[in-house]
Amino acid sequence: MTTTTTYTLIDGRKVSNDIKAEIAAKVAERKNQNKKVPHLAIILVGDDGASQTYVDNKVKACKAAGFHYTMMRFADTISEDKLMKHIDQVNRDEDVDGFIVQLPLPAHISVERITEKIRPDKDVDGFTNRNFGSIFSKNPLLMPATPYGVMELLRRYNIDTEGKHCVVVGASRIAGAPLSMMLTEQGRATVTICHKYTQDITSYTRQADILLVAVGKPKLVTADMVKEGAVVIDIGTTKVDDPSHKNGFYITGDVDFKNVAPKTSFITPVPGGVGPMTIASLLLNTLKATELRHP
Numbered sequence: 001m002t003t004t005t006t007y008t009l010i011d012g013r014k015v016s017n018d019i020k021a022e023i024a025a026k027v028a029e030r031k032n033q034n035k036k037v038p039h040l041a042i043i044l045v046g047d048d049g050a051s052q053t054y055v056d057n058k059v060k061a062c063k064a065a066g067f068h069y070t071m072m073r074f075a076d077t078i079s080e081d082k083l084m085k086h087i088d089q090v091n092r093d094e095d096v097d098g099f100i101v102q103l104p105l106p107a108h109i110s111v112e113r114i115t116e117k118i119r120p121d122k123d124v125d126g127f128t129n130r131n132f133g134s135i136f137s138k139n140p141l142l143m144p145a146t147p148y149g150v151m152e153l154l155r156r157y158n159i160d161t162e163g164k165h166c167v168v169v170g171a172s173r174i175a176g177a178p179l180s181m182m183l184t185e186q187g188r189a190t191v192t193i194c195h196k197y198t199q200d201i202t203s204y205t206r207q208a209d210i211l212l213v214a215v216g217k218p219k220l221v222t223a224d225m226v227k228e229g230a231v232v233i234d235i236g237t238t239k240v241d242d243p244s245h246k247n248g249f250y251i252t253g254d255v256d257f258k259n260v261a262p263k264t265s266f267i268t269p270v271p272g273g274v275g276p277m278t279i280a281s282l283l284l285n286t287l288k289a290t291e292l293r294h295p
Protein backbone atom coordinates (compact mmCIF):
# COMPACT_ATOMS: atom_id res chain seq x y z
CA MET A 1 0.00 0.00 0.00
CA THR A 2 1.31 3.46 -0.90
CA THR A 3 1.49 6.14 1.74
CA THR A 4 0.39 9.71 1.14
CA THR A 5 3.37 11.92 1.86
CA THR A 6 1.89 15.33 1.19
CA TYR A 7 -0.95 16.58 3.30
CA THR A 8 -2.49 19.94 3.99
CA LEU A 9 -1.97 21.29 7.48
CA ILE A 10 -5.18 23.00 8.60
CA ASP A 11 -4.09 26.32 10.03
CA GLY A 12 -6.64 27.13 12.73
CA ARG A 13 -4.63 30.09 13.92
CA LYS A 14 -4.83 31.75 10.51
CA VAL A 15 -8.54 31.02 10.04
CA SER A 16 -9.25 32.23 13.58
CA ASN A 17 -7.29 35.43 12.92
CA ASP A 18 -9.23 35.97 9.68
CA ILE A 19 -12.54 35.56 11.53
CA LYS A 20 -11.39 37.83 14.37
CA ALA A 21 -10.43 40.52 11.84
CA GLU A 22 -13.88 40.20 10.21
CA ILE A 23 -15.50 40.59 13.65
CA ALA A 24 -13.33 43.58 14.57
CA ALA A 25 -14.38 45.29 11.32
CA LYS A 26 -18.06 44.65 12.12
CA VAL A 27 -17.62 46.03 15.64
CA ALA A 28 -15.91 49.15 14.26
CA GLU A 29 -18.83 49.58 11.88
CA ARG A 30 -21.32 49.24 14.77
CA LYS A 31 -19.38 51.88 16.69
CA ASN A 32 -19.54 54.23 13.68
CA GLN A 33 -23.28 53.71 13.54
CA ASN A 34 -23.62 54.33 17.31
CA LYS A 35 -24.86 50.79 17.79
CA LYS A 36 -24.17 48.82 20.95
CA VAL A 37 -20.69 47.32 21.29
CA PRO A 38 -20.76 43.59 22.22
CA HIS A 39 -20.18 42.93 25.91
CA LEU A 40 -19.00 39.50 27.07
CA ALA A 41 -18.94 38.53 30.76
CA ILE A 42 -16.74 35.66 31.90
CA ILE A 43 -17.26 33.80 35.17
CA LEU A 44 -14.25 31.88 36.49
CA VAL A 45 -14.50 29.77 39.64
CA GLY A 46 -11.32 28.63 41.39
CA ASP A 47 -7.73 28.79 40.16
CA ASP A 48 -7.32 25.90 37.72
CA GLY A 49 -4.22 26.75 35.66
CA ALA A 50 -5.56 25.61 32.29
CA SER A 51 -8.86 27.48 32.81
CA GLN A 52 -6.91 30.60 33.69
CA THR A 53 -4.96 30.33 30.43
CA TYR A 54 -8.15 29.82 28.37
CA VAL A 55 -9.83 32.77 30.08
CA ASP A 56 -6.78 35.01 29.54
CA ASN A 57 -6.95 34.16 25.84
CA LYS A 58 -10.67 34.97 25.74
CA VAL A 59 -10.04 38.36 27.38
CA LYS A 60 -7.23 39.08 24.92
CA ALA A 61 -9.53 38.21 22.01
CA CYS A 62 -12.27 40.51 23.37
CA LYS A 63 -9.82 43.39 23.57
CA ALA A 64 -8.55 42.79 20.03
CA ALA A 65 -12.10 42.63 18.64
CA GLY A 66 -13.10 45.87 20.37
CA PHE A 67 -15.63 44.12 22.67
CA HIS A 68 -16.39 45.24 26.20
CA TYR A 69 -15.80 42.52 28.75
CA THR A 70 -16.32 41.84 32.44
CA MET A 71 -14.28 39.28 34.33
CA MET A 72 -15.93 37.81 37.44
CA ARG A 73 -13.80 35.57 39.66
CA PHE A 74 -14.96 33.49 42.60
CA ALA A 75 -13.15 31.25 45.06
CA ASP A 76 -13.68 27.50 44.57
CA THR A 77 -15.48 27.46 47.93
CA ILE A 78 -18.43 29.45 46.55
CA SER A 79 -21.75 27.64 47.06
CA GLU A 80 -23.89 26.58 44.13
CA ASP A 81 -26.72 28.85 45.36
CA LYS A 82 -24.43 31.88 45.53
CA LEU A 83 -23.11 31.20 42.03
CA MET A 84 -26.71 30.83 40.78
CA LYS A 85 -27.49 34.26 42.23
CA HIS A 86 -24.56 35.82 40.36
CA ILE A 87 -25.73 34.17 37.15
CA ASP A 88 -29.20 35.58 37.70
CA GLN A 89 -27.66 39.01 38.09
CA VAL A 90 -25.76 38.70 34.79
CA ASN A 91 -28.91 37.33 33.12
CA ARG A 92 -30.70 40.53 34.11
CA ASP A 93 -27.82 42.93 33.33
CA GLU A 94 -29.04 44.73 30.23
CA ASP A 95 -25.53 45.72 29.19
CA VAL A 96 -24.20 42.13 29.03
CA ASP A 97 -24.95 40.51 25.66
CA GLY A 98 -23.31 37.17 26.28
CA PHE A 99 -21.63 35.29 29.08
CA ILE A 100 -19.84 32.08 29.85
CA VAL A 101 -19.05 30.09 32.96
CA GLN A 102 -15.63 28.55 32.42
CA LEU A 103 -15.54 24.77 33.00
CA PRO A 104 -14.60 22.67 34.88
CA LEU A 105 -16.42 23.73 38.06
CA PRO A 106 -15.59 22.42 41.56
CA ALA A 107 -17.16 19.01 42.28
CA HIS A 108 -19.80 20.38 44.70
CA ILE A 109 -21.37 22.48 41.92
CA SER A 110 -23.67 20.90 39.32
CA VAL A 111 -22.54 21.86 35.80
CA GLU A 112 -26.00 21.07 34.47
CA ARG A 113 -27.83 23.27 36.99
CA ILE A 114 -25.42 26.14 36.38
CA THR A 115 -25.56 25.81 32.61
CA GLU A 116 -29.34 25.68 32.54
CA LYS A 117 -29.51 28.85 34.62
CA ILE A 118 -27.92 30.86 31.78
CA ARG A 119 -30.39 32.72 29.57
CA PRO A 120 -30.24 30.90 26.19
CA ASP A 121 -29.99 34.17 24.27
CA LYS A 122 -26.87 35.07 26.29
CA ASP A 123 -25.43 31.52 26.28
CA VAL A 124 -22.54 32.19 23.87
CA ASP A 125 -20.90 28.83 24.68
CA GLY A 126 -24.05 27.20 23.28
CA PHE A 127 -24.24 24.84 26.28
CA THR A 128 -27.92 25.17 27.30
CA ASN A 129 -30.43 22.53 26.25
CA ARG A 130 -32.24 25.21 24.23
CA ASN A 131 -29.16 25.99 22.13
CA PHE A 132 -28.07 22.35 21.96
CA GLY A 133 -31.49 21.41 20.62
CA SER A 134 -31.51 24.29 18.16
CA ILE A 135 -28.80 22.48 16.15
CA PHE A 136 -31.80 20.70 14.60
CA SER A 137 -33.66 23.93 13.95
CA LYS A 138 -33.83 25.57 10.53
CA ASN A 139 -32.83 28.72 12.39
CA PRO A 140 -30.24 27.72 14.99
CA LEU A 141 -29.69 30.19 17.85
CA LEU A 142 -26.19 30.06 19.39
CA MET A 143 -24.12 27.05 18.32
CA PRO A 144 -21.84 25.19 20.75
CA ALA A 145 -18.53 26.99 20.28
CA THR A 146 -16.04 24.13 19.74
CA PRO A 147 -18.06 22.17 17.14
CA TYR A 148 -19.05 25.44 15.49
CA GLY A 149 -15.31 26.15 15.12
CA VAL A 150 -14.69 22.70 13.62
CA MET A 151 -17.53 23.12 11.09
CA GLU A 152 -16.16 26.54 10.12
CA LEU A 153 -12.64 25.08 9.63
CA LEU A 154 -14.02 22.35 7.35
CA ARG A 155 -16.04 24.93 5.41
CA ARG A 156 -13.11 27.30 4.93
CA TYR A 157 -10.87 24.45 3.71
CA ASN A 158 -13.63 23.30 1.31
CA ILE A 159 -13.79 19.88 2.96
CA ASP A 160 -17.17 18.56 1.93
CA THR A 161 -18.93 16.38 4.50
CA GLU A 162 -22.08 15.54 2.52
CA GLY A 163 -22.47 11.77 2.28
CA LYS A 164 -19.07 11.21 3.88
CA HIS A 165 -18.49 8.85 6.78
CA CYS A 166 -17.49 10.97 9.77
CA VAL A 167 -16.32 9.05 12.83
CA VAL A 168 -16.38 11.12 16.02
CA VAL A 169 -14.39 9.70 18.94
CA GLY A 170 -15.62 11.16 22.24
CA ALA A 171 -19.21 12.05 23.12
CA SER A 172 -18.74 14.93 25.55
CA ARG A 173 -21.32 17.62 25.98
CA ILE A 174 -18.76 20.31 25.02
CA ALA A 175 -17.45 18.74 21.82
CA GLY A 176 -18.21 15.21 20.56
CA ALA A 177 -21.99 15.06 21.11
CA PRO A 178 -22.93 18.42 19.53
CA LEU A 179 -20.32 17.96 16.79
CA SER A 180 -21.87 14.66 15.72
CA MET A 181 -25.28 16.36 15.60
CA MET A 182 -23.96 19.26 13.52
CA LEU A 183 -22.19 16.92 11.09
CA THR A 184 -25.45 14.99 10.65
CA GLU A 185 -27.79 17.96 10.39
CA GLN A 186 -25.76 20.76 8.80
CA GLY A 187 -23.00 18.63 7.25
CA ARG A 188 -25.34 15.92 5.84
CA ALA A 189 -22.74 13.32 6.81
CA THR A 190 -23.12 9.73 7.93
CA VAL A 191 -21.88 9.82 11.50
CA THR A 192 -20.58 7.16 13.86
CA ILE A 193 -19.96 8.15 17.48
CA CYS A 194 -17.41 6.19 19.50
CA HIS A 195 -16.96 6.66 23.23
CA LYS A 196 -15.22 5.02 26.14
CA TYR A 197 -17.58 2.03 26.05
CA THR A 198 -17.00 1.31 22.34
CA GLN A 199 -15.36 -2.04 21.68
CA ASP A 200 -12.65 -2.24 19.00
CA ILE A 201 -12.57 1.50 18.20
CA THR A 202 -10.03 0.86 15.41
CA SER A 203 -12.63 -1.04 13.37
CA TYR A 204 -14.64 2.21 13.24
CA THR A 205 -11.85 4.78 12.91
CA ARG A 206 -10.37 2.91 9.94
CA GLN A 207 -13.64 3.45 8.06
CA ALA A 208 -13.58 7.22 8.54
CA ASP A 209 -13.37 9.60 5.58
CA ILE A 210 -13.20 12.29 8.25
CA LEU A 211 -11.99 11.32 11.72
CA LEU A 212 -12.71 13.79 14.53
CA VAL A 213 -11.25 13.08 17.97
CA ALA A 214 -12.18 14.81 21.22
CA VAL A 215 -11.12 12.68 24.15
CA GLY A 216 -8.14 14.24 25.92
CA LYS A 217 -5.76 11.25 25.71
CA PRO A 218 -2.39 11.94 24.05
CA LYS A 219 -1.50 9.56 21.19
CA LEU A 220 -4.88 7.79 21.41
CA VAL A 221 -5.02 7.76 17.60
CA THR A 222 -2.12 5.91 15.99
CA ALA A 223 -1.33 5.50 12.28
CA ASP A 224 -2.88 2.00 12.06
CA MET A 225 -6.24 3.49 13.10
CA VAL A 226 -6.46 5.87 10.14
CA LYS A 227 -7.52 5.20 6.54
CA GLU A 228 -5.17 6.35 3.79
CA GLY A 229 -6.16 9.85 2.62
CA ALA A 230 -8.52 10.57 5.54
CA VAL A 231 -9.11 14.02 7.00
CA VAL A 232 -8.12 14.08 10.69
CA ILE A 233 -9.42 16.74 13.09
CA ASP A 234 -7.82 16.67 16.54
CA ILE A 235 -9.93 18.41 19.20
CA GLY A 236 -8.01 17.03 22.18
CA THR A 237 -6.03 19.33 24.43
CA THR A 238 -3.93 17.89 27.21
CA LYS A 239 -1.47 19.90 29.25
CA VAL A 240 1.67 17.80 29.83
CA ASP A 241 4.15 18.92 32.48
CA ASP A 242 7.68 18.96 31.05
CA PRO A 243 10.49 20.96 32.64
CA SER A 244 12.45 20.90 29.36
CA HIS A 245 9.80 23.14 27.75
CA LYS A 246 9.87 26.94 28.02
CA ASN A 247 6.76 27.22 30.24
CA GLY A 248 7.34 23.94 32.11
CA PHE A 249 4.55 22.28 30.08
CA TYR A 250 3.30 21.70 26.56
CA ILE A 251 -0.11 21.21 25.02
CA THR A 252 -0.79 18.12 22.95
CA GLY A 253 -3.77 16.58 21.16
CA ASP A 254 -5.19 13.05 20.88
CA VAL A 255 -3.44 12.13 17.64
CA ASP A 256 0.08 10.76 17.20
CA PHE A 257 0.67 13.59 14.72
CA LYS A 258 4.13 12.62 13.45
CA ASN A 259 3.09 9.14 12.35
CA VAL A 260 -0.52 9.87 11.41
CA ALA A 261 -0.03 13.05 9.32
CA PRO A 262 1.68 11.34 6.33
CA LYS A 263 -1.38 9.09 5.86
CA THR A 264 -3.86 11.96 5.77
CA SER A 265 -5.07 14.44 3.15
CA PHE A 266 -5.77 17.16 5.74
CA ILE A 267 -4.89 17.30 9.43
CA THR A 268 -5.12 19.82 12.27
CA PRO A 269 -2.08 20.36 14.49
CA VAL A 270 -2.27 20.84 18.27
CA PRO A 271 -1.74 23.58 19.22
CA GLY A 272 -2.82 25.82 16.36
CA GLY A 273 -5.71 23.78 14.95
CA VAL A 274 -9.15 23.62 16.55
CA GLY A 275 -8.17 25.48 19.76
CA PRO A 276 -7.99 29.00 18.31
CA MET A 277 -11.30 28.38 16.49
CA THR A 278 -13.18 27.94 19.77
CA ILE A 279 -12.39 31.53 20.69
CA ALA A 280 -13.34 32.77 17.24
CA SER A 281 -16.71 30.97 17.66
CA LEU A 282 -17.20 32.55 21.06
CA LEU A 283 -16.71 36.01 19.54
CA LEU A 284 -19.01 35.14 16.60
CA ASN A 285 -21.72 34.02 19.04
CA THR A 286 -21.29 37.14 21.19
CA LEU A 287 -21.57 39.36 18.12
CA LYS A 288 -24.67 37.43 17.01
CA ALA A 289 -26.25 37.71 20.48
CA THR A 290 -25.61 41.49 20.36
CA GLU A 291 -27.04 41.84 16.87
CA LEU A 292 -30.18 39.94 17.93
CA ARG A 293 -30.67 42.13 21.01
CA HIS A 294 -29.66 45.39 19.33
CA PRO A 295 -30.15 45.09 15.54
Ligand code: GUN
Nearest residue numbers: 100101102103104125145
Ligand atom coordinates in the same frame (compact mmCIF):
# COMPACT_ATOMS: atom_id res chain seq x y z
N1 GUN B 1 -13.64 24.49 29.34
C1 GUN B 1 -13.03 23.89 28.29
N2 GUN B 1 -13.56 24.33 27.13
C2 GUN B 1 -14.50 25.23 27.45
C3 GUN B 1 -15.40 26.03 26.69
O1 GUN B 1 -15.43 26.01 25.45
N3 GUN B 1 -16.23 26.84 27.41
C4 GUN B 1 -16.24 26.86 28.77
N4 GUN B 1 -17.12 27.66 29.38
N5 GUN B 1 -15.44 26.12 29.50
C5 GUN B 1 -14.58 25.31 28.85
